[in-house]
Amino acid sequence: MKTILITGAAGDVGTHLRRELAGEYRIRASDLRPLKKIGKETFMRADIAKMADCLRIAKGVDAVVHLGGYSVEGPWEGILSANIVGCYNVFEASRRNGVKRILFPTSNHAVGFYRRDQTIDHHVTPRPDSRYGVSKVFGEALGSLYADKYGMEVFCMRIGNVNPAPIDKRRLSIWFSPRDLAQLVRIGIEHPGIRYEVVYGISGNRRAWYDNANAFRLGYQPQDDSEAYAEAVLAREKPGDPVAEKYQGGVFCVAEAVPNPAPLPRKRTNKKKTR
Numbered sequence: 001m002k003t004i005l006i007t008g009a010a011g012d013v014g015t016h017l018r019r020e021l022a023g024e025y026r027i028r029a030s031d032l033r034p035l036k037k038i039g040k041e042t043f044m045r046a047d048i049a050k051m052a053d054c055l056r057i058a059k060g061v062d063a064v065v066h067l068g069g070y071s072v073e074g075p076w077e078g079i080l081s082a083n084i085v086g087c088y089n090v091f092e093a094s095r096r097n098g099v100k101r102i103l104f105p106t107s108n109h110a111v112g113f114y115r116r117d118q119t120i121d122h123h124v125t126p127r128p129d130s131r132y133g134v135s136k137v138f139g140e141a142l143g144s145l146y147a148d149k150y151g152m153e154v155f156c157m158r159i160g161n162v163n164p165a166p167i168d169k170r171r172l173s174i175w176f177s178p179r180d181l182a183q184l185v186r187i188g189i190e191h192p193g194i195r196y197e198v199v200y201g202i203s204g205n206r207r208a209w210y211d212n213a214n215a216f217r218l219g220y221q222p223q224d225d226s227e228a229y230a231e232a233v234l235a236r237e238k239p240g241d242p243v244a245e246k247y248q249g250g251v252f253c254v255a256e257a258v259p260n261p262a263p264l265p266r267k268r269t270n271k272k273k274t275r
């Protein structure tokens with residue numbers, strides 16, 4: 001059984017992924033925050049902005065799924081340390097530990113300034129819609145460098161929105177169900193001969209803005225399509241900002257900060273009274 005390091009494992013995508021892959025891989029979950037373990041996984045706390053932490057968590061694994069970092073638009077300082085410094089540290093620590101395979105979940109926001117009436121494939125020039133999107137383009141470029149220069153095997157997934165169900169009109173086009181996420185991650189871990197690939201992390205949505213031929217070529221057969229939810233989603237949709245409506249990245253194209261759109265419900269903790 002392969003040992004997989006998942007950084008940012010306590011986040012929403014990490015939690016869905018760990019639930020889906022439990023028992024299939026020996027999972028080493030890592031995060032800055034504590035997490036509730038799933039199955040037999042192990043947990044290693046780490047701050048990816050620190051190289052020493054990255055060297056420790058990447059030791060002895062077969063592949064890294066690097067989910068750690070800032071996952072929405074926000075202040076530059078946070079993005080710089082988590083998504084630029086942190087991303088570099090994870091790639092470099094993997095290289096120094098002899099880990100060849102890295103799955104880098106990039107984002108639809110690396111290409112969010114393409115219009116919604118355009119269909120784009122994995123060859124398009126990046127058009128990030130935010131500082132966050134720029135950090136994802138950085139990660140894709142770093143992956144390309146590590147593939148070309150150091151012979152690492154890098155699988156970049158431009159992820160849409162991972163959720164049990166699509167939450168609004170934009171997400172009907174970029175929805176990524178947890179089981180489709182798990183399938184694409186399995187391909188990224190198992191497919192032989194990967195050098196550097198970019199694929200779109202979305203389900204088989206009829207309303208997709210992406211030509212995902214590269215993922216299909218590698219064997220991806222999505223099980224879900226957001227269309228089943230379309231009527232209900234569109235019935236509750238309210239008109240939004242005209243710029244956000246025009247571009248694939250939506251509100252990321254106009255806002256300086258974006259909250260997590262649909263965080264997983266967390267367990268309530270019984271806070272101690274301070275008095």
Ligand code: 15L
Binds near residue numbers: 107109
């Ligand atoms: C992302 O890249 C984020 O990580 C996620 O939280 C969502 O905001 C998603 O994009 C989206 O576009 O819905």
